[in-house]
Amino acid sequence: MSVSRYWREAKSRYMLQGSKCGRCNRLFFPKRSVCPSCKSLSINNIDNFNLSGNGVIDAFTYVHEGLTGFEMQIPYVIAMIKLEEGISITAQVVDIDDNTKVYIGMPVRMVFRKIGEDGKSGMIYYGYKFSPDMANFG
Amino acid sequence: MVGIVSYGAYIPKYRIRPAEIGRVWGINGEAYGKSLNINSKSVPAPDEDTATISTEAAKAAMNRVNIKSSEIGAVYVGSESHPYAVKPTATIVAEALDITPYMTAADLEFACKAGTAAIQISMGLVKSKMYNYCMAIGSDTSQGSPGDPLEYSASAGGAAFIIGDEHVIADINYTCSYTTDTPDFWRREGQKYPRHGGRFTGEPAYFKHIIACSNMVFKHQNTKPEDYNYVVLHQPNGKFPYRAAKMLGFRDEQITVGLLTPYIGNTYSGAVMLGTSAVLDIAKPGDRIFVIGFGSGAGCDGFDITVTEEINSFHKEKAPSVKWLVERSVYIDYSIYAKFRNKIILGDG
Ligand SMILES: [Zn+2]
Numbered sequence: 001m002s003v004s005r006y007w008r009e010a011k012s013r014y015m016l017q018g019s020k021c022g023r024c025n026r027l028f029f030p031k032r033s034v035c036p037s038c039k040s041l042s043i044n045n046i047d048n049f050n051l052s053g054n055g056v057i058d059a060f061t062y063v064h065e066g067l068t069g070f071e072m073q074i075p076y077v078i079a080m081i082k083l084e085e086g087i088s089i090t091a092q093v094v095d096i097d098d099n100t101k102v103y104i105g106m107p108v109r110m111v112f113r114k115i116g117e118d119g120k121s122g123m124i125y126y127g128y129k130f131s132p133d134m135a136n137f138g
Numbered sequence: 139m140v141g142i143v144s145y146g147a148y149i150p151k152y153r154i155r156p157a158e159i160g161r162v163w164g165i166n167g168e169a170y171g172k173s174l175n176i177n178s179k180s181v182p183a184p185d186e187d188t189a190t191i192s193t194e195a196a197k198a199a200m201n202r203v204n205i206k207s208s209e210i211g212a213v214y215v216g217s218e219s220h221p222y223a224v225k226p227t228a229t230i231v232a233e234a235l236d237i238t239p240y241m242t243a244a245d246l247e248f249a250c251k252a253g254t255a256a257i258q259i260s261m262g263l264v265k266s267k268m269y270n271y272c273m274a275i276g277s278d279t280s281q282g283s284p285g286d287p288l289e290y291s292a293s294a295g296g297a298a299f300i301i302g303d304e305h306v307i308a309d310i311n312y313t314c315s316y317t318t319d320t321p322d323f324w325r326r327e328g329q330k331y332p333r334h335g336g337r338f339t340g341e342p343a344y345f346k347h348i349i350a351c352s353n354m355v356f357k358h359q360n361t362k363p364e365d366y367n368y369v370v371l372h373q374p375n376g377k378f379p380y381r382a383a384k385m386l387g388f389r390d391e392q393i394t395v396g397l398l399t400p401y402i403g404n405t406y407s408g409a410v411m412l413g414t415s416a417v418l419d420i421a422k423p424g425d426r427i428f429v430i431g432f433g434s435g436a437g438c439d440g441f442d443i444t445v446t447e448e449i450n451s452f453h454k455e456k457a458p459s460v461k462w463l464v465e466r467s468v469y470i471d472y473s474i475y476a477k478f479r480n481k482i483i484l485g486d487g
Contacts, residue, residue, distance in 0.1 A: 014193075014234035050236060071484070072184040072477055094183065095151055097468045112193040112234050114185040124221050126189060126230060133151065133466060137458035 053110030146198025175376025179403025198457035211269025216252025251433025293403030323434035351438035
């Protein structure tokens with residue numbers, strides 16, 4: 001990932017910042033600057049919107065052959081998560097160990113984690129992952 | 139009065155026991171753990187570091203109050219394990235909490251007491267009316283050299299305090315510091331693991347500074363140990379704080395709530411702030427808390443704190459308690475620990 005792209009998307013990656021059409025209230029993640037329903041009427045009428053980070057697992061899989069940088073975490077869970085605002089996103093689910101039963105409908109909450117790094121001297125990339133623990137601390 | 143408006147804690151989920159560490163190095167780790175009063179220590183996941191721990195603690199603090207992120211004027215992160223040598227952890231945390239850009243930020247380092255230094259700086263900014271609220275964070279993912287005595291205690295965790303002078307849940311009645319140039323513990327630039335002065339870390343460093351700073355608080359506030367419900371001292375292991383507290387005239391009951399090292403090890407910059415968070419989790423209005431942070435190098439920051447009525451309407455339930463974070467635990471063996479802590483050399487493949 002380029003440093004400039006990472007920087008441009010930091011708030012989306014760090015805190016699930018999306019956008020909201022001021023005309024029809026539709027939410028977007030990733031951000032959009034034009035609403036597909038309102039089209040030209042939405043121009044200059046779309047604001048940033050911070051998603052709550054609360055959701056449930058809609059679908060999931062265990063990854064046994066990890067991408068570069070994820071070798072230390074195999075096997076890990078990637079899931080489609082339906083956020084309470086109705087938006088679906090794909091993300092890693094952490095805090096999973098041998099005794100954790102992952103299931104569809106499992107409540108999860110966004111957590112801030114390291115996503116990767118450019119070698120030993122490059123940038124460290126941070127962003128959202130999801131944790132069942134943090135949705136269930138009561 | 140200036141004080142704590144909110145607080146939040148974070149402790150990684152993984153734990154390793156001294157017996158398991160000792161097994162690898164051929165010593166009786168269980169006995170060594172007992173001598174330190176450490177049953178287990180926390181271990182960060184491979185995707186956790188001081189920036190992620192600080193952010194989770196800060197999020198917990200923000201979730202408990204109705205403060206807009208734009209009202210936070212400063213973010214200070216105290217740590218000895220900042221992910222970058224140059225590039226602040228504090229800007230990452232501030233960006234992740236939507237506090238940027240109309241604010242100031244900096245990273246602090248003073249071994250284990252950079253978090254309490256952040257509290258003092260925040261108090262000064264609030265008292266001088268420069269900002270309404272400041273975020274002071276103490277957080278670490280400290281490492282001991284493999285086989286070194288520090289490996290049995292060096293752990294990970296952090297806490298974030300929002301300092302302000304409105305809706306204060308705990309007044310900070312007084313703060314003071316006692317500082318000398320003492321070479322009890324250090325880590326040179328570019329070195330992965332710290333060095334320490336062995337026995338030198340005890341008497342001339344920890345005990346001397348804790349006792350001197352405590353006496354400064356007692357003298358200025360005209361108080362005695364029995365005036366406090368709780369005492370939280372820096373806790374490099376589970377033994378030193380009991381001994382120091384006894385030397386000062388505190389009873390064991392006053393120290394147990396704020397002493398987390400027996401369960402999670404020494405969280406360095408997080409230690410005294412996590413201990414204070416554990417006390418705030420159960421404290422009642424009027425409770426008085428005596429807090430002394432210690433950092434090698436060396437210095438102490440002392441605080442005389444009184445819990446206010448505001449704690450009754452404070453939304454503790456909006457974030458995990460320290461007790462929950464301590465009890466949330468998965469035990470790992472040394473090989474998984476070595477993998478998580480980057481102690482295994484991988485090929486370039
Ligand atoms: Zn629209």
